[in-house]
Amino acid sequence: MKKRYALRFSPTLVEQPIVSKLVRIYDVDINILNADVASGRGGKLIVELSGGQEALEESVAYLNEIGIIVSEMVKELIFLEDACIDCGACTAVCSPKALSLDEEAMLRFDASLCVVCGLCVQACPLRLFSVSDERGA
Numbered sequence: 329m330k331k332r333y334a335l336r337f338s339p340t341l342v343e344q345p346i347v348s349k350l351v352r353i354y355d356v357d358i359n360i361l362n363a364d365v366a367s368g369r370g371g372k373l374i375v376e377l378s379g380g381q382e383a384l385e386e387s388v389a390y391l392n393e394i395g396i397i398v399s400e401m402v403k404e405l406i407f408l409e410d411a412c413i414d415c416g417a418c419t420a421v422c423s424p425k426a427l428s429l430d431e432e433a434m435l436r437f438d439a440s441l442c443v444v445c446g447l448c449v450q451a452c453p454l455r456l457f458s459v460s461d462e463r464g465a
């Protein structure tokens with residue numbers, strides 16, 4: 329199974345090899361979807377964990393234990409598509425290619441490819457995207 333989480337951590341945890349430890353000890357695969365991390369001020373990671381249910385639960389328990397605030401990402405990207413002017417700015421930040429311009433330069437959104445990384449939220453000049461809230465894991 330795959331689940332997405334937001335991980336918030338303090339400056340003291342920034343230097344720790346948290347991701348490699350999860351892979352090694354709990355046998356989960358980690359895909360980092362977004363990272364806002366800086367030495368000295370803590371940070372936030374959006375990750376997708378893949379593995380068995382028990383492995384995911386143990387991983388979250390470990391993260392909580394070492395002081396990371398874990399929130400499961402349960403909602404989807406909200407897109408006000410009708411107001412889109414097809415400028416294409418959002419396509420540049422969407423690495424899974426959920427957003428693309430077709431041969432007539434019209435924006436196409438394929439929700440099945442969206443990993444809810446949130447990068448398009450800031451990229452759109454009309455602010456047509458938003459990501460709904462998380463909940464505690």
Ligand code: SF4
Nearest residue numbers: 422442443445446448
């Ligand atoms: S949140 Fe936006 S940028 Fe990220 S994958 Fe989905 S459509 Fe692309």
Ligand code: SF4
Nearest residue numbers: 412413415416418452
């Ligand atoms: S950046 Fe906004 S207005 Fe431009 S193509 Fe993307 S959704 Fe449409």
